[in-house]
Amino acid sequence: MDRRLLLSGAALGSVALVATKAFAQAIPAMGEAETKHAEQTGMVGSLSLLQSRKAVAKASDAKVKMFAEWEVAEQETIGDILKSMKAAADAAQGALMPPTDDEAMAMVDAAGKTKLDELDGLTGAEFDKAYVTANLEGHKKLLAIQEDYLTVGTNREHLSVAKLARGTVKEHIAHLEDLQASLG
Numbered sequence: 671m672d673r674r675l676l677l678s679g680a681a682l683g684s685v686a687l688v689a690t691k692a693f694a695q696a697i698p699a700m701g702e703a704e705t706k707h708a709e710q711t712g713m714v715g716s717l718s719l720l721q722s723r724k725a726v727a728k729a730s731d732a733k734v735k736m737f738a739e740w741e742v743a744e745q746e747t748i749g750d751i752l753k754s755m756k757a758a759a760d761a762a763q764g765a766l767m768p769p770t771d772d773e774a775m776a777m778v779d780a781a782g783k784t785k786l787d788e789l790d791g792l793t794g795a796e797f798d799k800a801y802v803t804a805n806l807e808g809h810k811k812l813l814a815i816q817e818d819y820l821t822v823g824t825n826r827e828h829l830s831v832a833k834l835a836r837g838t839v840k841e842h843i844a845h846l847e848d849l850q851a852s853l854g
Contacts, residue, residue, distance in 0.1 A: 700756070704828045707819040708752050711835070714815065715752075716769065716777035717785065718808045719745035723771070724789055725801045733849060734798045741805065744838065748831075749774065755827060799853050806846040813839045 718741060725738035746768030754762055785804055792800050816836040823829045
């Protein structure tokens, strides 16, 4: 075998190994602020996801049902992103892997579970109003979580998610306030 070819191959392999290690080290581990941000966003977002999945099936107002469908799509995406940010960088994939109801429920605190139980007992316009009110409260919490993290965060990826989420959450708050006013 040609010695130059063998040495070139060995050199290229060494460069690839060093580059792989360098890129892996370039992704900073989640610090305390990032862990708190991911957990809080996941908890409030999971509650919104579960409430919205209920609203897709139970809402009587077409605009409420449409908002719920949008919210499900968004929270499934955010849930997938947050889950993937905890995994190794080479585990990333393009396919959406939304949280199951069981995974989402595991993220919800006792107060959130009580709110879900309250929604279960409602129907019609009463359900619509309670869903919109609960989601408005949740979005205000989500906004505070993003804004708090943006003042202390240092992880580029988490900061980017928080910036994107903040804009969308502000839009949702305005939309939910309009829905609330229209429902009376």
